[in-house]
Amino acid sequence: MVNDVLRKSDTTSPLSSVRQVDNESLAVFEAIKHDVLHKIWELHKGDDLHDLNEARKLEHVKFYRPLAYKLQEVPYGVNYFAKIVLDEQGHAIHARAFKPSEESEKVVFHAIHVRPSDQGGAVFTLDDEIQYFEY
DSSP states (O other), X not given: OHHHHHHTOOTTSOOOOOEEOOHHHHHHHHHTHHHHHHHHHHHHHHHHHHXXXXXXXXXXXXXXXXXXXXXXXXXXXEEEEEEEEOSTTOOEEEEXXXXXXXXXXXXXXXXXXXXXXXXXTTOBOTTSOOOOOOO
């Protein structure tokens, strides 16, 4: 059911204003940390194999520091869109997770926002706005 909700999210539901990370959102982003880091590894591997340049600017993940986020209320839960800083240069990624309204269900990693290579690929700056994305 959670995957159906992820696919059928109502894109007309607006995103909230930007919020600084708090304890509740930090718990969401920590729950998807492994999946996010694995996806970054996959992007690096794709860069090497296919010269995609989606994550090349990000040479090494030095840390995983959620900085800000936006929310989107959807049926059965909330989508979290996060800016997560990964190194001292301010390179960040934008990640999406779904937190079900049922306490018994786990937070689900959805995706990392990847733009075309000429627009920066998956690597964002601290100034880049968190936007809605669907994959």
